[in-house]
Amino acid sequence: MxxxxxxxxxxxxxxxxxxxxxxxxxxxxxxxxxxxxxxxxxxxxxxxxxxxxxxxxxxxxxxxxxxxxxxxxxxxxxxxxxASPVIPHSVRLLRALRAKGIPVFALTNFGIQTFDMATGHYPFFNEFDRQYVSGHMGVIKPEVRIYEMVEEDCGVAPEALIFADDRADNIAAAAARGWQTHLFEGPQGWADCLVSKGLLTAEEAA
Structure with missing residues (x-):
């Protein structure tokens, strides 16, 4: 789907x-x-x-x-x-999705103070529709509870979520919940995935 x-x-x-x-x-x-x-x-x-x-x-x-x-x-x-540098193509993908009205969330292992610090340095952190930050949640990936908390809060069915992460264990835990997943190995692969899912055109994902 x-x-x-x-x-x-x-x-x-x-x-x-x-x-x-x-x-x-x-x-x-x-x-x-x-x-x-x-x-x-x-x-x-x-x-x-x-x-x-x-x-x-x-x-x-x-x-x-x-x-x-x-x-x-x-x-x-x-x-x-x-925690640097930025990966520009990934930021473009985030913005391209939001420009089309597609909800975009962050699910990240990040401390409370470090996330605040990073947000000051990377303003695009404020562009997510929802932020799921482990430090505030009290649980980290790949523990099952953090995925449950996302599902409970966002109200989107697990199978209607697609999640990109660079760690295979985090991806496996999400897949076990029924999420669609992408193991991030570079922004072009993620761009291609979003195109294949019908979320972006090739031009929008460039």
Missing amino acids: TPEAVIFDIGNVLIEWQPERHYDSIIGEERRRALFDTIDLHGMNDAVDRGGNFRELVFGMADRHPEWRDEVIRWHDDWIKM
Whole structure:
């Protein structure tokens, strides 16, 4: 069926999210690997995405690992540099859908404070018809509850939703709910998917 609403993940769909790349540019790959092997920075970020206080969690981790204190604090101080750059073609797709009156939602693992920070840096975050932000919901993808909460709030049948995400586990969880899905590997593939679903023309998806 033709989808009634389109759901975008944000990280690595609308903006790049590559912390390792940023750390490599600052401290080099070898030292970055040692850091990430020693400290579960992504696990710390998951706690932020569940609604934990961004600054408190990062600085608390830095206090527990004084030998890596400066590097851990960079997760806080350099956060917007890690969450960049924008993926322009994906933003065009978001806007093309909305220009046709198709509801467009965000479903993203994002902290409360970090989402506010990113919205100030990327104003197009305000262009979604609905924002489903894990930090405010208290649950993260790919946990089943977050998909249930989206369904309950938006009122669109699961099979009438189409969802793009760069992580296969997040996509699999949505598909298990009956959502239409697209594993995002680049904006052109997502554009082609939206055209194939009859939501955009090739010209609109360019």
